Amino acid sequence: MSDQNINWADLSEVEKIKTDSNYLRGTLAESLADPITGAIAVDDRQVSKFHGIYQQFDRDTERERKKTKLEPAYSFLIRVRVPGGLVNADQWLQMDQIADEYANGTLKLTTRQAFQFHGVLKGNLKPSIQSINKALLDTIAACGDVNRNVMASPHPYGSNVFDQVQDYASKVSDHLTPRTPAYYEIWLDQKKVAEGSQGEVEPLYGPVYLPRKFKIGFTIPPFNDTDVFTQDIGFIAIENNGVLEGFNVVAGGGMGTTFGDAETYPRLGTVLGFVKAENTVDIAEKIVLVQKEQGNRKIRKNARLKYTIDRLGIDKFKELLHEKLAYKLEAAREYALIRNGDKFGWHQSVNGDWYLGLFIEGGRVKDVESIKTKTALREIADLNISDFRLSGNQNLILGKIKGEDKNKINEILKKYDSLPSTISGTRSNSIACVALNTCSLAFAEAERYLPGLIDKIESSLSDFGLFKDEIVIRMTGCANGCGRPYVAEIGLIGKGPGRYNLYLGGNFNGTRLNNLYRENVNEEEILQELRPILQDYSQNRTEGEAFGDFVIRKQYIKEIVNPKDFKH
Structure with missing residues (x-):
């Protein structure tokens, strides 16, 4: 791409960084080799995201290190791409080993069905990524302005098309993966392809990639466990008598907002119509191309597909899409969604296999005192009698288990005090992003704080006979919405240390935005506000x-009809 006719003043700074990166190489190799600092160069921090890496630092020690004139305690987050959240036992064991050898000893299961490693030092980035690739997984496009990890429902109960949908999720993921060899050169020591050769070409993305991140999810009714309406593209499987006919296509979902900026807002996707299964990959590509051409490359806060659709209007967007398609979208088919949470305990699928849903609080797989979940899962993986399915709600499903092997798994979980236990319906439907101490965007705690807050909310739940009732609660440390808080029945968004905006009114199946109920409240105020409503x-x-x-019907809060009416 020539720079000659580009007015860089009309584009965001990141657009020039991408263009100058030489297909995502940047100066990453030089940054990694620099022994003077634990950080990488400023521009490389943007480029590294395309490789699945975020530079972070320990914010708990920031002030003390400044006093002693030390640079921040830099480390890196590595995100592993896992299409559909499905890995085998050997891959789980490899992730477990990497966590111990190169990271902080824990595995984070993300809200996009991916693995995250935290606390990886710069010198351990390359061996970590090489180990990930040895497990036939990778980190490319887990972050950055490209299509990220493709989600798919991990719950097979009652559906004959589960494996087909998983396969389509993998096909879409493969098709939309960047083709640059930079990843393999930098991390896997493959020889660089000659300049100007076919290997340099990104046939879909080009040298500037997309204006912003892009997310795709598949779901199989009646479950909405991937929050399909929060995705840039959502695919709702349409099954008829055990046959996958195709998908209703949803476009324009997205959660991120910015406090004080009325031009940013969460948006639920719009159902465009129905597409036959064989056209799934094609329509995903064509929607990505429309966004590539029409998306806002000047203001990154307004660069997601949701803003492109609202700026163009849905009719114009569909017109541009149909210009690229060799067929017309059909009218959307009927479907019904009943929940966006997970089901725990043992369940049997239509083909007779057994599945065990495990609640993983905050998605953090670790050993804590007598509860040694990480050790238990490692021993189960050693048996190689199940697969491992990461859910979009940060939980885990052990899958494709034969009936005679159920007791083996139960015995291991019992030995390490990790058997599914009785927890409140609110806790079982909770999500928390990482937030402090490592996320540079966080204003407040989330993962470290939400469990304790739920302890106190459970006091009211017990008093009013609601302990077992399922209520979706989600907390994030900032307004970017990584935990999809804006579709929760109770959403808590970090506004400052110990203070949150309280949102109410999302619904249990993930098809309605919530609304701001109280602004900038602390823990005491949160509990005071929730208790009478729960009663x-x-x-x-x-x-x-x-x-x-209920809170909509009783007018505690007004339903958001137009996402532009959302308040921060």
């Missing part, structure tokens, strides 16, 4: 009425 809910709900629907 009212326990006494005056209708049969089967979910909490989010």
